[in-house]
Each structure stands twice: as C-alpha cells, then as structure tokens.
Amino acid sequence: MTDRDDNSDTVDDHKLRVSKIQDGTVIDHVRAGQALNVLAILGIDGSEGEEVSIGMNVPSDRLARKDIVKVEGRELSQDEVDVLSLIAPDASINIVRDYDVIEKHRVERPDVVTGVLSCPNSGCITTGDEPVTSRFDVLDDGVRCGYCGRIVRDDIPSLIES
Amino acid sequence: MRHDHLITSKQLSRADIETVLDRAAEIDADPSIVGDRHADALLGLLFFEPSTRTKMSFETAMKRLGGDVVDMGSVESSSVKKGETLADTVRVIEGYADALVLRHPKQGAATMACEFVDVPLLNAGDGAGHHPTQTLLDLYTIRENAGLDDLTIGIMGDLKYGRTVHSLAYALTNFDARQHFISPESLQLPREVVYDLHQREGARIREHESLDEILPSLDVLYVTRIQRERFPDENEYQKVAGEYQIDAATLDAASDDLTVMHPLPRVDEIAPDVDETDHAAYFEQAHNGVPVRMALLDLLLRNARGETDD
Ligand SMILES: [Zn+2]
Numbered sequence: 250m251t252d253r254d255d256n257s258d259t260v261d262d263h264k265l266r267v268s269k270i271q272d273g274t275v276i277d278h279v280r281a282g283q284a285l286n287v288l289a290i291l292g293i294d295g296s297e298g299e300e301v302s303i304g305m306n307v308p309s310d311r312l313a314r315k316d317i318v319k320v321e322g323r324e325l326s327q328d329e330v331d332v333l334s335l336i337a338p339d340a341s342i343n344i345v346r347d348y349d350v351i352e353k354h355r356v357e358r359p360d361v362v363t364g365v366l367s368c369p370n371s372g373c374i375t376t377g378d379e380p381v382t383s384r385f386d387v388l389d390d391g392v393r394c395g396y397c398g399r400i401v402r403d404d405i406p407s408l409i410e411s
Numbered sequence: 412m413r414h415d416h417l418i419t420s421k422q423l424s425r426a427d428i429e430t431v432l433d434r435a436a437e438i439d440a441d442p443s444i445v446g447d448r449h450a451d452a453l454l455g456l457l458f459f460e461p462s463t464r465t466k467m468s469f470e471t472a473m474k475r476l477g478g479d480v481v482d483m484g485s486v487e488s489s490s491v492k493k494g495e496t497l498a499d500t501v502r503v504i505e506g507y508a509d510a511l512v513l514r515h516p517k518q519g520a521a522t523m524a525c526e527f528v529d530v531p532l533l534n535a536g537d538g539a540g541h542h543p544t545q546t547l548l549d550l551y552t553i554r555e556n557a558g559l560d561d562l563t564i565g566i567m568g569d570l571k572y573g574r575t576v577h578s579l580a581y582a583l584t585n586f587d588a589r590q591h592f593i594s595p596e597s598l599q600l601p602r603e604v605v606y607d608l609h610q611r612e613g614a615r616i617r618e619h620e621s622l623d624e625i626l627p628s629l630d631v632l633y634v635t636r637i638q639r640e641r642f643p644d645e646n647e648y649q650k651v652a653g654e655y656q657i658d659a660a661t662l663d664a665a666s667d668d669l670t671v672m673h674p675l676p677r678v679d680e681i682a683p684d685v686d687e688t689d690h691a692a693y694f695e696q697a698h699n700g701v702p703v704r705m706a707l708l709d710l711l712l713r714n715a716r717g718e719t720d721d
Binding site: 370376381398400 | 494496497498515516517518519520522523526537538539540603606
C-alpha cells in the first residue's frame, strides 16, 4: 500500500515527502498535476499566511500517481470541497485536529458552482463589465455556463477565476 | 403559463406553448377580446442592436393591446455609449415600464437582465443565444399550416449561427416532430445543441448535407439564410450557398402540402417564384408575430398583476 488513509506519513522513500500537519486539511487523491489548480480553485496562495505543503506525482494504488495538498490552519467548507470535485473528482478530504484525522470525506459533485469559474465565451454577458457572478451548472462530463450555455469539458482549471 | 419572464424556448413546456398559441389564435380571430385591458401599460423597448422588424412587431402588438411603448432609441444616442452596464439600464427603465423587451448582442444578456428586474422581461434575441418569441410565432405558423404532431420538418441553411433554428429545435422536442437538419458541413448545428437535443426526451433528429433525399417526405421546410460573411472567400460561399437555395422548380419534388417558412429577411435563398405557390408561408409567418406577441404580452402582464387566466 502506498496510499495512506490517515495523516501519518511514513519514512519509506517512496511515500509522502510532505510533513504531517497539526490542524487543517489534507486533500488526498488529487489527480496528478492538479495540485496547483486545487490551490487556485480554493483561492489559497499563501498570502493569508497559511502553511501549505504539496506532494506531486506521489505513487498511489488507486490513481497510480497522485498529488496531495496539505493546508495547515484551515478547514475546508463543504462548498469548497464540492467545487474541488470539478478538477479532483477522486479526492478525499481529511480534516485534521491536533494531528488526528477527525473527519474524512470524499468530494461530491455539486449541481452548480458560482463565482469560481469564468466563462471562456467572449460573446457571453458575464465577460463584460456587468455586476454578475459567474454560474456554471455541473454536468456529468463538464460544466455549462448558466448565462450563455457554453459547455466546457476539457481544461476546466483554465477557467478558474483569478 | 406561470413564467415571469420569457428568456429561452427551453423553459417552455408543451402546455406553455399551447397556452400562448391558443391565446394567439383567439386574438387573431377577434382582436377585440383583449379590448383595452392594457390601456395603461407601457412596454419598454431595449434594443442594443438594430432589429427594425422585431421591434416594430412588439410595438404593434403592444399598441393593439391598447398600451404604448417607450423606446430607449439607438445605442449610439443612449447612455450605453457612455459605458452604463446593462444591469443599470434595465433597472432604470423598469421604473418607467410594465414590461421590457430586450435585444442584446451578448449571449445570456436576458438571463442576466431578468435577475435585476421584477417586471416581465422578454428576450428578443441575445447574440447567438435565443430568440423565443420568434420560435413561438414559428410554432404558430407550423400549427396553422401543418399541425404540430406527426410533423416532418426540414430545417435548412445556416444551422450553426442561427439562434432561431436552435430555439425552434428545442421547442419542437415537445411535440411528435421528426426534425431533419440540412446544411453544408461547415454550418451544421453546433455539437452543443445536438447534445442538448439528445438530452431531451422526444428529440428525433437527423442531419443531412442535401435536401434532395429528404424533400419529398417533408411537411414543412424552414429555410434560413447562409451569410456571406461566414466564409473567408467568395468562391467558397457561392459554391455552398447555391446548393441551399430553392425555387419553384425545386419544389416540384415536394409534397403538394409542403409549407415553406423563413424567419425573414431573405436574400436569394428562396426565389421570388416560390412566393406565388401555395407553399409560401413566410409572409404569413411574419404577420403572425403580432398576435403571438399580443398573446404573450397579455399573459405576462396579467401574470405580473396577479390576474389569472380567464
Ligand atoms: Zn457564458
């Protein structure tokens, strides 16, 4: 087993080179290459002083290679977790307090995400200066702008609002 | 009809459509039934891109209901030029009018605008998005000429950019209609629209590159214009456009009952000799815009006042 189900890291060379956190959130089983997008979609850039650790291309039984993100001092809300599902549908979320995983859940795809993605359609009303919050319906295989109807299936991370 | 606004044809159920068309038929038969019911009502016309026909059709409809219109005027002469947002414009005009009609070059404009207003808002075209009132008058015309059930319809021309085509296709999935889409490969229905249509129960669609094979089986042929500007070079356009033009001779192969429709204005996709045949329904179709828009405005205005259907 290379996947760990808890917050304890091992000394094995192949295993996580990411330190344990005391309080916060571990986002595990992120698809390889998506760790930075996970941070972007959560709006975490370290500017708030959060301590963030990232493991990339870590061996995983379930995904072969996975990314892992640990955010010290911050517990993710359910909304944030739901939004993660768009780019990390296999992710598991571990809420850690005092080094113990006290809560563990898988992400669930929400029906709608608001204010997270921006529409790639330059003819869409949301791309102008209107006072409007983006809204996307979540489809089985992509997302769809709630205003212009554009469907995006690939490269959803590129739509993440900066 | 319980809607506050009319934004897309997707929101319309079969019952909604029938309510509007039935009402339109009643008004068409006897315009006096709406009387002076809306004598105090004002309709706000917000046309952010020119569309003389659609605008005049709404204006006529409102005046025939006894009401009047206030018109934002051309974009060039309005505050929009100064950079005012659409959200602000609709909130201001809402203070003057009992209902709003919006035509805007951006897709989703009406969806957004209706979030800012309480008065009924009718989408009169949002970029490449939707044009539901056109769809309702198209459906009215189809029902009058061919009926909406057990219908075989061919929709030909520029299917890629034509919002009227997309709107109509969605609405027809509420009925027992076989839809045949005829276009050059480069102007096929957007894959997203095909995807959507397949999501809808009752969608029966097929795509063709040639009219010949399908023409004899059609009850309705809905023709749209192929625009020159969609093609990088004139030769390409000429080659393609010619194949999707019809004249009276083309229609020899059609059923005697075939109804030919077009959202107008046409250029040369329907030759003038078709006008003289019993097939031509496009001028009637344009006239139907008035009773259909009268019916819609009547329903939405009464809805907004909390009145129920008779
Ligand atoms: Zn959009």
